Amino acid sequence: MDQPPPDVAALDESDPLAAQRAKFSLPDGIVYLDGNSLGALPVAAMERVARVVRREWGEGLIRSWNAHDWIGLPGRVGAKIAGLIGAGPGEVVAADSTSVNLFKLIAAAMALRPGRSEIVGELGNFPTDLYMIEGASWFSAGRHRLRGCAAADLVAAIDDQTALVVLSQVHYKTGAVWDMASVTLAAHAAGALVLWDLSHSAGALAVDLNASDADLAVGCGYKFLNGGPGAPAFLYVASRHQEQARTPLSGWMGHARPFDFTDSYEAGEGVRRFLCGTPGIIGMSALDAALDVMLAVDIAAIQHKGRALGDLFIALVEQRCAGFGLELACPRDASRRGSQVSFRHPHGYEIMQALVDAGVIGDFRAPDILRFGFAPLYIRYEDVWRAVATLRDILVTGAWRAPDYAVRRAVT
Ligand SMILES: *Cc1c(COP(=O)(O)O)cnc(C)c1O
Numbered sequence: 001m002d003q004p005p006p007d008v009a010a011l012d013e014s015d016p017l018a019a020q021r022a023k024f025s026l027p028d029g030i031v032y033l034d035g036n037s038l039g040a041l042p043v044a045a046m047e048r049v050a051r052v053v054r055r056e057w058g059e060g061l062i063r064s065w066n067a068h069d070w071i072g073l074p075g076r077v078g079a080k081i082a083g084l085i086g087a088g089p090g091e092v093v094a095a096d097s098t099s100v101n102l103f104k105l106i107a108a109a110m111a112l113r114p115g116r117s118e119i120v121g122e123l124g125n126f127p128t129d130l131y132m133i134e135g136a137s138w139f140s141a142g143r144h145r146l147r148g149c150a151a152a153d154l155v156a157a158i159d160d161q162t163a164l165v166v167l168s169q170v171h172y173k174t175g176a177v178w179d180m181a182s183v184t185l186a187a188h189a190a191g192a193l194v195l196w197d198l199s200h201s202a203g204a205l206a207v208d209l210n211a212s213d214a215d216l217a218v219g220c221g222y223k224f225l226n227g228g229p230g231a232p233a234f235l236y237v238a239s240r241h242q243e244q245a246r247t248p249l250s251g252w253m254g255h256a257r258p259f260d261f262t263d264s265y266e267a268g269e270g271v272r273r274f275l276c277g278t279p280g281i282i283g284m285s286a287l288d289a290a291l292d293v294m295l296a297v298d299i300a301a302i303q304h305k306g307r308a309l310g311d312l313f314i315a316l317v318e319q320r321c322a323g324f325g326l327e328l329a330c331p332r333d334a335s336r337r338g339s340q341v342s343f344r345h346p347h348g349y350e351i352m353q354a355l356v357d358a359g360v361i362g363d364f365r366a367p368d369i370l371r372f373g374f375a376p377l378y379i380r381y382e383d384v385w386r387a388v389a390t391l392r393d394i395l396v397t398g399a400w401r402a403p404d405y406a407v408r409r410a411v412t
Contacts, residue, residue: 004385011312011381017305020377023293024226031383031390033362036200036340036373039226039290048289052282070281074232074253075272077284080291081225081234084299085198085217086208091236093271094221094284098199098233100249101218102132102166104274105235107248109164109193109216110136110144112241116163116192123148126172129197133166139248151176155186162192169207170200170338173365175330177205177338181212188213193241199223202234203294204339204376206303209236216241224339224375225294227287235274242270251276294377305376306339309384313341313372316388324395329369340373349412353405354394360387364412 025041056064065071079089119133137144149157165187170177187194195216201207203224209217215238221231237245252258253275256266267273311334329342352364362372394400
């Protein structure tokens with residue numbers, strides 16, 4: 001393949017984050033534009049997991065709960081994540097999955113706003129967010145219901161029946177970004193709380209929960225935070241709500257004194273009460289090590305480069321792949337977009353399969369979206385150029401028409 005033109009090479013040469021790429025273990029010959037779905041492997045995470053398994057588990061055995069402070073890991077990891085999302089260190093813990101954390105905080109919010117019956121959610125949001133509202137509503141024995149709204153109608157739907165608004169700050173498919181401060185302000189004006197899902201924001205955008213007066217938040221550990229497949233997720237509860245907020249999953253790890261082994265539950269201090277059972281130490285250790293890589297650089301620089309990578313990708317696709325039916329499906333204005341770009345195409349699935357086969361890994365979201373994520377710590381401008389050159393090649397040759405590429409697999 002041709003070499004990238006000098007203007008693209010110059011962007012990499014002047015990139016202040018260029019040195020970060022060496023901290024990741026990336027396969028040769030692959031352009032990885034799916035770090036928004038599963039972040040790449042940090043070398044430090046690989047080494048940490050090896051040490052935790054061999055030494056801390058293998059040799060330390062149960063002593064490591066104290067000797068290596070495994071018991072404090074959810075709080076320590078939470079405090080690191082807090083530093084990335086504009087929260088105080090005592091407002092975040094790492095625990096469970098994003099879906100489970102949604103349930104815990106939706107239920108907590110219902111109890112914080114008694115007498116209100118509706119949870120407002122965005123139609124077309126990542127499905128688990130809507131499903132968990134449905135589940136929590138069912139569990140409330142009909143006292144609550146999901147009010148699903150299109151994005152354009154959502155803020156106007158918040159009223160005196162709204163207990164909670166659940167929103168993803170960055171839309172998983174279109175990359176569109178909600179203005180956290182203004183939506184939170186509107187919800188508070190109606191007496192409602194807001195739960196922000198930061199799955200596609202944490203580690204990519206300069207989120208500021210405290211400055212936005214946010215109430216509650218959850219997010220994913222395995223996307224831009226690079227914690228590994230199925231990494232622990234996190235949750236945030238603003239300190240002003242912590243005294244009143246209760247978790248419906250009152251497991252012993254959230255108890256005030258788990259090792260007193262008393263018969264009745266007493267909620268622990270602060271956000272720690274939202275822990276449930278014993279944390280998976282191997283996975284949480286990988287996330288802990290991955291976070292150190294991210295915390296070594298400025299999140300504003302990450303956000304800035306993510307926008308620039310996306311802008312370059314859009315410009316190159318529109319120049320070099322014009323006339324092949326691709327239609328931009330994300331905001332063109334980078335300040336209104338997450339660190340991802342989407343294009344619509346009626347044969348999006350087949351085109352993405354052909355791209356993956358050619359070493360450019362993005363993903364497909366039904367019914368017709370080709371999605372490309374730009375993880376600024378390890379993606380170069382050169383990679384963006386190569387991805388578009390490969391896409392152009394596939395469109396020009398029609399390589400995507402090979403019958404194998406139309407076979408749907410379990411994970412898209
Ligand atoms: C990825 C993602 C999740 C993932 O939830 P899991 O419980 O980890 O499967 C949840 N919400 C949003 C918005 C996501 O993008």
